[in-house]
Amino acid sequence: MWTSRCTSATATRRRAGRATASTSTRPAPARCTRLPAPLWEAFLATSAPGGPIGFLTERLDELVEVEEAIAYPHASDPSEGHYAVDRRALRRLLLAGLEDVVHFGAEFAAYEHTADGRVVARFVDGGRVEVDLLVGADGVGSRVRRQYLPDAEPVPAGVVGLAGKVPLTAETRGWVPAVLQQGMHVVVDPGPGSLFTAAYRPPPGARAALAAATGRAAPAIDLPYLLTAFVTAPRHVPPDLDTDDPDALAALVDGLTAGWHPTLRRVLASCDPDSRGASAFVVAPGIPVWEPSRVTLLGDAVHAVPATGGLGGNTALRDARRLTRALAGDPADLVGAVGAYETDLREHGAAAVADALAVRDQMLAGGVWRTRAARAWFRLCARSATLRRATFADGDRALSRPRAWELAGT
Numbered sequence: 001m002w003t004s005r006c007t008s009a010t011a012t013r014r015r016a017g018r019a020t021a022s023t024s025t026r027p028a029p030a031r032c033t034r035l036p037a038p039l040w041e042a043f044l045a046t047s048a049p050g051g052p053i054g055f056l057t058e059r060l061d062e063l064v065e066v067e068e069a070i071a072y073p074h075a076s077d078p079s080e081g082h083y084a085v086d087r088r089a090l091r092r093l094l095l096a097g098l099e100d101v102v103h104f105g106a107e108f109a110a111y112e113h114t115a116d117g118r119v120v121a122r123f124v125d126g127g128r129v130e131v132d133l134l135v136g137a138d139g140v141g142s143r144v145r146r147q148y149l150p151d152a153e154p155v156p157a158g159v160v161g162l163a164g165k166v167p168l169t170a171e172t173r174g175w176v177p178a179v180l181q182q183g184m185h186v187v188v189d190p191g192p193g194s195l196f197t198a199a200y201r202p203p204p205g206a207r208a209a210l211a212a213a214t215g216r217a218a219p220a221i222d223l224p225y226l227l228t229a230f231v232t233a234p235r236h237v238p239p240d241l242d243t244d245d246p247d248a249l250a251a252l253v254d255g256l257t258a259g260w261h262p263t264l265r266r267v268l269a270s271c272d273p274d275s276r277g278a279s280a281f282v283v284a285p286g287i288p289v290w291e292p293s294r295v296t297l298l299g300d301a302v303h304a305v306p307a308t309g310g311l312g313g314n315t316a317l318r319d320a321r322r323l324t325r326a327l328a329g330d331p332a333d334l335v336g337a338v339g340a341y342e343t344d345l346r347e348h349g350a351a352a353v354a355d356a357l358a359v360r361d362q363m364l365a366g367g368v369w370r371t372r373a374a375r376a377w378f379r380l381c382a383r384s385a386t387l388r389r390a391t392f393a394d395g396d397r398a399l400s401r402p403r404a405w406e407l408a409g410t
């Protein structure tokens, strides 16, 4: 599952327990100026309400629940709302109508420049394609970046995520704590890590809506589940852990949560084995400044964002939007357009990375006194909307706030 905005980058995250909430009241379908109307409608029909963001202790005591109106002050505009969307559904919707443009199954190897300044992309199968502009959108292991900006290789982010999904069936809904069955929650623990949970409850008919919008059979995106992600420091993960072994992953999480409430441990133990995974996150070491050219980069390829922020995909979408707009300008000034795109990319990419690292630090902070202080503050926030607003609302500083170029038309 992904949290997503239709237009711009955004967040599932926040600092010191500031985490954005999601739309608990589904916005009325409205025209999205960035997606063709049928696909926007399908996006709404296939995405789930995010719900509030809350904080609990490892003994299941509720600390604070932050309402969407505070964490998402822009949510009156549906395209600025916060949605939980199945990654497969979003991908299919974004690809819809581009079937004759997007080609699969070709592994990029390297690029070279031609005498007249164009770029040739070479593929592992021997294929070559000559282009005006090469965009490396090939993720954290980007070969385009390795060739273009060899010093910008991502580095370990000092955080490991141990994830899994609990299917929300009639049986599990009977005992999974009701508070966890909606929205997103963080279990704040003084021990070796924290737990993030997010409930995915797709609207009825999501699968059929996706099939109708894309004209092909849809995957099973209509099965609700609870995502769990235990976040810990690498030192708590055995170096020889077999990350393909669900039993080993389950045992590790169980050991790291030994003093937790039995129901929380039951939740963690009940993850579908096939859904279990471990990720040692990486992060961009900084986004360098370079001269624009006919090669550029997008998304994790240039600003790897640790998943602690829930921002990487949103930031890649914002990049794509910005680049598309820049390229719609004067075709004679291609390199100028790329330069304008890269200036904005550095600004919002660096902000997303900084935010994700701040969330990482809070989730790994631990310590009895620090945790007590955080909990005391959350309890105060629970009693005062003013304090909740001061603590959890980003206002004009929000990463999700539309940038000037986003507001300046489509």
Ligand SMILES: Cc1cc2nc3c(=O)[nH]c(=O)nc-3n(C[C@H](O)[C@H](O)[C@H](O)COP(=O)(O)OP(=O)(O)OC[C@H]3O[C@@H](n4cnc5c(N)ncnc54)[C@H](O)[C@@H]3O)c2cc1C
Pocket: 001, 002, 003, 004, 012, 106, 107, 108, 109, 137, 138, 139, 140, 141, 142, 143, 161, 163, 279, 298, 299, 300, 301, 305, 307, 310, 311, 312, 313, 314, 315, 316
């Ligand atoms: C557990 C987890 C949870 C996350 N949750 C969220 C969330 O809630 N919200 C959010 O916004 N982000 C989230 N993210 C981050 C998000 O998944 C990434 O930031 C996002 O996918 C980056 O998009 P991208 O297009 O830059 O790269 P990718 O999605 O990695 O896409 C790169 C593509 O390039 C292809 N490729 C790679 N090398 C080559 C090659 N040599 N030749 C051809 N093709 C190639 C790959 O196959 C892939 O299809 C999460 C990440 C993780 C790990």
